[in-house]
Amino acid sequence: MSETPKLNISRSLEIYNEACSLVPGGVLGARRPGDFIKDEYPIFLETGKGCRLTDVDGNEFVDFLCGYGPIILGYCEEEVDQAVYEHIRDKGFCFSLTQKYQNILAKKIKELVPSSEMSIFLKTGSDATTAGIRIARAHTKKLKVMRCGYHGWHDWCVEMKGGIPSKFYEDVFEFQYNRLDQLEGLMAEHGNDTAAIIMTPFGHPNHQEMQAPAPGFLEGVKELASTYGAVLIFDEIRTGFRVTLGGAQQYYGVTPDLSVLGKAIANGYPISVVTGKEEIMMAAASKLFISSTFFPNSDAFVAALKTIEILERDKVLEDIWGKGEMFMKKIQMMIEKHDVGAKLTGIPPMFYITFTKEDSGAYKGKRNDFYTQLIRKGFFFTPYHHAYISYRHTIEDLELTLNAIDESMAFVKEKYQ
Numbered sequence: 001m002s003e004t005p006k007l008n009i010s011r012s013l014e015i016y017n018e019a020c021s022l023v024p025g026g027v028l029g030a031r032r033p034g035d036f037i038k039d040e041y042p043i044f045l046e047t048g049k050g051c052r053l054t055d056v057d058g059n060e061f062v063d064f065l066c067g068y069g070p071i072i073l074g075y076c077e078e079e080v081d082q083a084v085y086e087h088i089r090d091k092g093f094c095f096s097l098t099q100k101y102q103n104i105l106a107k108k109i110k111e112l113v114p115s116s117e118m119s120i121f122l123k124t125g126s127d128a129t130t131a132g133i134r135i136a137r138a139h140t141k142k143l144k145v146m147r148c149g150y151h152g153w154h155d156w157c158v159e160m161k162g163g164i165p166s167k168f169y170e171d172v173f174e175f176q177y178n179r180l181d182q183l184e185g186l187m188a189e190h191g192n193d194t195a196a197i198i199m200t201p202f203g204h205p206n207h208q209e210m211q212a213p214a215p216g217f218l219e220g221v222k223e224l225a226s227t228y229g230a231v232l233i234f235d236e237i238r239t240g241f242r243v244t245l246g247g248a249q250q251y252y253g254v255t256p257d258l259s260v261l262g263k264a265i266a267n268g269y270p271i272s273v274v275t276g277k278e279e280i281m282m283a284a285a286s287k288l289f290i291s292s293t294f295f296p297n298s299d300a301f302v303a304a305l306k307t308i309e310i311l312e313r314d315k316v317l318e319d320i321w322g323k324g325e326m327f328m329k330k331i332q333m334m335i336e337k338h339d340v341g342a343k344l345t346g347i348p349p350m351f352y353i354t355f356t357k358e359d360s361g362a363y364k365g366k367r368n369d370f371y372t373q374l375i376r377k378g379f380f381f382t383p384y385h386h387a388y389i390s391y392r393h394t395i396e397d398l399e400l401t402l403n404a405i406d407e408s409m410a411f412v413k414e415k416y417q
């Protein structure tokens with residue numbers, strides 16, 4: 001199996017070199033070259049349409065990162081964008097007071113998401129997880145927090161601790177997904193002071209295999225929260241409006257006290273939500289202050305309402321599940337055929353190909369080669385983050401992708417056998 005030639009990413013590198021003198025690190029956080037494969041992936045994109053991206057050098061990709069999650073329909077989704085254009089042209093979207101759309105969206109979320117009785121609306125996932133914790137602390141008058149998963153960049157939960165006084169996170173304790181025993185231990189010690197348990201209901205820890213809940217895990221967490229009077233918060237920033245319209249909580253049949261939603265709700269427009277039981281959410285009415293200049297901007301509300309309308313009308317999630325099931329089944333067959341230590345985990349709307357650790361460390365080379373071949377062939381997966389399927393991936397796109405996955409695994413097989 002011959003090696004696919006390297007992409008020309010010279011324009012990306014040129015812009016990046018300039019960026020490094022203007023923006024610390026050139027670009028922020030998880031967009032840096034080190035989060036992909038240096039000198040192989042583009043750094044700057046030019047356009048996106050449907051499930052395809054074009055970078056600044058003119059390379060085209062079938063994309064499976066979906067903007068890190070918000071793109072549930074597709075890039076430049078005409079109906080959503082049109083609704084927003086018309087709204088900002090005819091009515092305006094940034095005012096000192098709130099427009100009526102928040103009520104419409106809050107009602108819709110209440111109808112769809114099992115835990116929802118009242119909602120507040122913010123911009124980012126980090127806003128929402130942080131607000132959820134503040135609400136839980138104000139409601140319970142307790143301090144400590146148990147957490148499981150990535151919850152954003154804010155002081156209480158970010159992994160890189162640079163610039164953060166330890167007092168900001170010393171009351172936050174981490175447990176691993178599916179390790180009820182760890183949480184039981186933590187709660188035995190800190191349960192009486194615990195305001196919240198926040199966790200992703202589906203296991204998608206950064207850079208690691210994805211995990212469905214073991215039987216009784218989510219129920220066990222809920223039981224612990226209730227025993228100690230802590231608020232159970234499901235972080236559905238990735239799973240909300242993607243696993244089902246009611247989130248992973250609906251799929252797994254466990255309802256938390258509060259939920260946080262974001263990403264897929266508005267197909268890329270910035271809006272996030274904290275939603276949950278009225279008696280807990282009411283803490284946000286009088287016991288604390290949450291406000292930000294752009295929170296009420298109605299463009300993203302209009303985008304969310306239109307996105308949800310399309311998700312329901314066109315049975316988008318059923319379509320994604322159907323395509324994803326076929327895709328995962330065929331990837332699994334290739335994994336078994338080539339037997340190079342690759343592993344597929346996840347569920348049809350979001351899944352991940354990882355390489356099982358070997359003492360020799362060869363898995364790192366295999367992973368690098370596999371993902372390098374894919375990006376060179378024009379398929380945007382990343383080694384350090386799971387993939388998503390969007391509505392605009394066609395069966396034909398997926399068949400082309402399967403062919404590229406097959407060839408990339410064959411390349412790895414030949415190189416490492």
Ligand SMILES: Cc1ncc(COP(=O)(O)O)c(C=O)c1O
Nearest residue numbers: 124125126150151152235237238
């Ligand atoms: C589960 C989860 N929670 C919270 C966040 C933070 O969201 P944002 O990046 O919009 O601040 C993310 C972002 O990837 C996430 O995946």
